[in-house]
Amino acid sequence: MEFECIIVEAKDKVGLITLNRPKALNALNDQLMTELGHALKSFDKDEAIQCIVITGSEKAFAAGADIAAMANYTFMDTYKEDYITRNWETIRQIRKPVIAAVAGYALGGGCELAMMCDFIIAADNAKFGQPEIKLGTLPGAGGTQRLPRAISKSKAMDMCLTARMMDAVEAERAGLVSRVVPLDKLMEETLTAANTIAGMSLPIIMMIKESVNRAYETTLSEGVHFERRLFQASFGTEDQKEGMKAFMEKRPAAFKNQ
Numbered sequence: 001m002e003f004e005c006i007i008v009e010a011k012d013k014v015g016l017i018t019l020n021r022p023k024a025l026n027a028l029n030d031q032l033m034t035e036l037g038h039a040l041k042s043f044d045k046d047e048a049i050q051c052i053v054i055t056g057s058e059k060a061f062a063a064g065a066d067i068a069a070m071a072n073y074t075f076m077d078t079y080k081e082d083y084i085t086r087n088w089e090t091i092r093q094i095r096k097p098v099i100a101a102v103a104g105y106a107l108g109g110g111c112e113l114a115m116m117c118d119f120i121i122a123a124d125n126a127k128f129g130q131p132e133i134k135l136g137t138l139p140g141a142g143g144t145q146r147l148p149r150a151i152s153k154s155k156a157m158d159m160c161l162t163a164r165m166m167d168a169v170e171a172e173r174a175g176l177v178s179r180v181v182p183l184d185k186l187m188e189e190t191l192t193a194a195n196t197i198a199g200m201s202l203p204i205i206m207m208i209k210e211s212v213n214r215a216y217e218t219t220l221s222e223g224v225h226f227e228r229r230l231f232q233a234s235f236g237t238e239d240q241k242e243g244m245k246a247f248m249e250k251r252p253a254a255f256k257n258q
């Protein structure tokens with residue numbers, strides 16, 4: 001597929017997707033979301049790729065869903081035809097880790113897209129917000145559901161109801177982002193993290209992602225049970241034998257993804 005709204009590159013074992021609609025601050029229109037879905041699925045299938053990074057520009061990760069594109073939709077367009085929402089869930093099917101590298105604005109759907117990633121590394125100029133209330137609507141891609149889980153009900157209510165933006169320092173303090181780095185180090189730090197992950201065993205990476213995500217979908221005892229089964233399953237892999245042998249032989253492990 002030819003991409004017009006994103007740039008897709010493979011950097012060693014890391015698949016890098018750059019949102020690229022600079023004139024609209026990477027507003028997420030239907031074409032961009034379709035292209036993003038294709039790129040994500042294709043990296044997920046690509047045996048050479050072990051981790052994926054989504055980023056934007058220095059000014060905006062994404063300033064939200066494309067307001068101009070959706071301004072005149074009717075309820076029937078959005079409900080019956082499923083415009084706007086139809087291609088937003090693809091990212092949830094991706095089994096390899098997806099890191100969001102966020103600089104500048106991550107607003108509305110941009111904040112929601114970042115939260116759909118497995119973790120967020122933020123530049124010190126990052127700003128997160130759910131300003132949909134100012135447009136007479138509400139978050140539609142999980143903002144009201146993922147924000148309370150990420151940063152508490154009180155802060156989520158504050159952000160969704162007042163539309164105030166949260167800066168990178170507050171976002172890290174609140175647990176929305178895993179780390180904050182200087183803007184000029186954002187890609188270096190993110191690619192280092194992605195390469196660290198990519199150096200591990202892919203089946204184990206995938207099991208960890210699946211197990212952590214299970215924490216959001218089930219009770220603690222079910223989640224712990226699920227984790228236990230995957231932990232036991234890891235002993236059926238060659239990579240577990242290699243990882244533990246390498247530790248005892250005081251050498252780096254050479255994983256084979258088996």
Ligand code: CO8
Nearest residue numbers: 023024025027063064065066067068085088108109140141
């Ligand atoms: N959609 C379309 N165009 C946009 C958007 C957007 N979300 N954001 C910015 N742009 C465009 C502007 O219209 C402008 O275009 P032009 O130059 O042609 O006039 C260009 O980008 C630059 O923007 P500004 O001139 O406004 O730049 P500033 O630096 O002055 O301001 C802001 C930057 C603060 C980010 C400002 O642009 C802004 O407030 N943007 C809108 C933010 C917003 O409200 N986002 C929420 C959108 S609604 C949403 O995301 C719902 C999600 C539902 C997802 C459902 C799917 C499942």
